Amino acid sequence: MNRRKFVVGAATASAALAGLTPFGMAQTVLRPLPILPMTDLIKGFESRISLNLSASTHDFGNGVNSNTFGINNSYLGPVLKVRQGQTLPFEVLNEIGEVSTLHWHGLHVPGDVDGGPHQQIEPGAIWSPDVPISQKASMNWFHSHAHGKTAQQVYKGLAGVLLIEDDESLSADLPKTYGVDDFTLVLQDKTFDKSGSLNYTLTETVLDDGFLGETLVVNGAIAPTLQVVQTGLVRLRILNACNANFLNLSMATGPLNIIASDGGFLASTVQTDILTMAPGERYEILVDMRRVDINQLLVSYELPEIDGIGGYLREFNTRGFSSLIAKLWNEGDLEIAALTLKRQDEPGFNASMPENLANLSAPDKTEASVTRSFELNQYTGADLEALAAAGDNYCGNGSAMAINGKSMDMDRIDENVRKGDTEIWRISVDDWRHPFHIHGCSFRILTQEGKQPPAYAQGWKDMVHVDGEVWSEVLVRFDCEALKDAPYMYHCHILEHEDCGMMGQFTVA
C-alpha cells in the first residue's frame, strides 16, 4: 500500500486550525517569515556573479546553531532575478570542503553549463559557466547535483531560487514587488535532534522512502511563519525543496489561485482546493488579501516511518514523548500552517485575478517522432541496510536503484536524442510514488499516473509524478545541445533515490 495516499485525519486538521501541532520542540511558535536575500540581475552586473558555496551555521529559529551549507548565505542561497535574453557569467566557488556541483533546475541551457554531475567543482575550485537565459518567465532553482552526495548537500542547504522575467511578465498586471507583495517560499521538511541541531541520518528506511522530516521549514525558519501584507493581491512563488516529501497545499480560506507551474504561466488562473507538490516542483499562487484579514497557507506532509519497536524507542530517546504521540496519533501525516498572511489597512496591489496569462495550445501528440519508455526500479535486491551503514551519510556508490534495469553510470550514455525532435517519454515504476525530472527542457504532461493531469499541471513542467505500473507520459522537445562529455540527466527527484542510481544520462545533438 502506498502510504502517500492516506487522507489527513480530522484530528490532524483540527490541530492545524488551532495553529498548533503537538509536535516536538518548536512548531508552536509563530516566527516572522524570513525574506531570502534577492539579487536583482535584471539591472545588470559589472563583473562575474559570485556564488560561494560554504559551510556555515544557521539558527532555524529554535536558538540552536546547526551545521549547514549556504550559498552567499548561512543556509540556502539568494533569490536571483534575471531576464530572458541575458547571459549570466557566474563564478561558483566551492568552499564546502568536498566535491559539489551547481545545477540550474528548469533552465534550457546546454549540457556543459547545466551543472550536473559532470561539472564537478573540486574543493577550493571555481566553476565559471556563462549561462544563457533563453526561456520565458518562470520560477527555477539551483542546487547541488554531486552524484552520491546530492541528498545530503541539498538537505544541508545548497539550494537557491532563480526567477526569470520577460517582457510580458514585467508588464503583467501581477504583484512583483519583492518582499512586499511578491514572496518566494522554499518549503522543506527537516529533522532536529534532541539538542535542536539539524540532523540527517541515513538508514535503510531513508534510502527506501527518501528522507522524510517531521518539522516543516519555510525559507530556513521552522514553521509556522507570519507575514504582514497590504490590502491587495499577494503573490507566493513556491518551491518544494524537500528531499523526498510530497506536500499537499491548501488555503485556510478559499481555494488556491494558481497562475504558474515549473516552466511558466498557465493559460489562466486555475482554482483548486488542494495542490500536490512533489520535491523539485514550483507553483505560483495569488492570495486575495482584500477580502479577509487573515489567510493561511496550509501544508500537509508525510512523517517519517518509525521502524518497529526499536524505532519507537529511538524516537522517544531523541525527540521525546510529544513527538512520539504525534506520530502514533497521525498515522503518518501532519498538517501545519506554513505561512499566515495578516492584512494591514494600507492599500496594496489592486487588480483582478488574471484570466489570460499565456498562450498555451493543447499538446499535440502527433508531433512526436520518437517514443521512449523508462521504468524506475526501486527494488533491485540491493542491501539498503548495508549501504546505509557504510554510506557515511552519502548514498553509497549509486548502484542500489535503477532505471530500465541499469543504475546510473557516469561513463554510460543511455539515450541519444536528436536536437529539435519532439518525443514522447513514458515513465512507470515498480513501486511507490516518484517525481521524475528531465534536464534541459520544459515539457507538457499528457498523462500523469494513468490519468489526465490536474488543470494546474497542464502547462509547462519539468517534473511529472509517477506512481505504479500505470504510465505517466510527457511530450518533450530539446532545443539545446548536450554532448557525451556533458550529457543531461533524467532522474527521480527523491534525492536519495537519485543518489542510489535512479538516474540516467542522455545526449542531445
Ligand SMILES: [Cu+2]
Ligand atoms: Cu524515486
